[in-house]
Amino acid sequence: MRPVYFFWLLFAVAFYWMLYLYEDFLMDLLIAGLLCVTIFWLKEFFDRxxxxxxxxxxxxxxxxxxxxxxxxxxIYKSTDFIVHLNLAKFAFYFNKSKSDLLLYLERFPTLSAYAHKILSNFSAQNLTSYALHLSSDIGKFSLKFASDTAMVLVFLFLCFFYGERFYDYILDILPFEKIQSRGIFREVAGILRVVLLTSIINVVLQGMAFGALVAGFGLDWLSLGILYGLSSLIPIVGGALVWVPVSVYELYRQHSTIALIIALYSVILIGGLIDSLIKPWLIGVIKKQVLKISLKINEILIFFSILAGISKFGFWGIAVGPTITAFFIVLLRLYEKVFTSKPQQATLPK
Structure with a gap:
């Protein structure tokens, strides 16, 4: 066996066992690396x-x-709310709301029959047990999230501390010219910076917009604003996870006008204007005016890569989705430029 083949065989075996050994930390390390690449410009600023x-x-x-x-x-506010929930008062309000709804739907016989069939499976005891089970799940999620966050922060510090040396080492071992390798990293880092700044601004805008609205109605604007801003990162449903329960709560309090205002405000202004129009526009503005980078990737593609990443990888998919998309497109361009370029044939005289 030729030495080069034997080397690659040993390398493949070693690489497999490295992946197996660090399997539980690979996602944390990936997230830390992507976050480091995203905000390394801040590190360079502090280094001065x-x-x-x-x-x-x-x-x-x-x-x-x-x-x-x-x-x-x-997480703290949700756990605190569930722990201090008055079960007797909750059961009373739930049974009253259920009876009021069934009484109102008696005007519509068809809907009333379906409502009785559906609501017969719901009771205050079932919802209470579900709430307790949910609090247990939140506690488990909090512990896992805390451990994952701790590992991400440790890896993130190491990435910042050794980042420049690791970057130079990667440039030396890649089988491309350094200008091509730098172009790949510059394109991926640019996409990640656009996504990070756009996501932060979008979360702040939607959270502040919803918080300002509910503050006028005497609700907990800080918690609801933060919750709405973070839920805006979730594909499809987004802020509906917040404004729908709030509207139902106001409707139950017989504040139908307030419930209608919250619903229309959330759908038209926040969902329609900020999320659907302002967010794609922000991606283009940040890309060209703030970061002053000329990325050859369409803003709509970046937007959908964020949605796909979140749906596949959860919260951290905000960074993973655009990274995979950008890296694939950059490799395609590199292949087109380096490997498919044909030498120009000399033109023969007629």
């Missing part, structure tokens, strides 16, 4: 005023305050 260790720690703290703290706040 402090050493490598302090700038790496500061970048981790900044990212922690923007992404992780709001999620823990919502």
């Amino acid at each position: 005023y402090m050493n490598n260790l302090c700038s790496s720690l500061l970048c981790v703290v900044v990212l922690l305050s923007f992404l992780v703290v709001p999620l823990y706040f919502l």
Whole structure:
């Protein structure tokens, strides 16, 4: 066997066992690497005023305050609400609402029959047990999220601290010219920066818009605003996870006008204007005016790569989806430029 074949055989075996050994940490390491690439420009800014260790720690703290703290706040508020739920009062309101709804639907015999069939399976005891089960699931999710977050932050610090040396090493071992390798990294990093800034601005805009609305109605605008902003990242349903329960709650309190205002405001202004029009426009503005990069990827493709990433990988799909899409497109362009370019044939005189 030729030495080169033997080397690649050993390398494949070693690579397999490396993946097997670090399987539980691969997603955390991937997320940390993508986040590092996304905001490494911030690390370069901090490096002007402090050493490598302090700038790496500061970048981790900044990212922690923007992404992780709001999620823990919502988990805490949700758990606290379920734990302190007055079960007797909840059962009374639920049974009253159920009887009022069935009484109202008696005007429509067909709907009334379906309503009796559906609501017969719902009771306050069932919902209470479901709420307790949900609180248990939230607790388990919180523990897993805490452990995953801790590992991501550790890997993120290491990526910041050793990032430049690792980047130079990757450029040296890739079988491309350095200008081509830098072009690949520049394109992927540019996409990630656009996605991060767009997502942050979109979350802030939608959260502030909904929080400002419910604040006028005496509701917990801070919790609902944060919850609405984060839920806007979820494909298809988005903010409906927040405004629908809030509208139902106001409708139950016999504030039908407030419920209608919340529903129309959320669907037309937030969902229609901010999410469908302003967000794609923001991607183009941030790409050209803020970051001043000329990415050859359509804004709509970036938008749908975010949706696909979230639906496949969950919350962190915001970064994974655009990365996979950008990396694939950049490789296609590299193949087209390097491997399919044909030398021009000399034109023969007639």
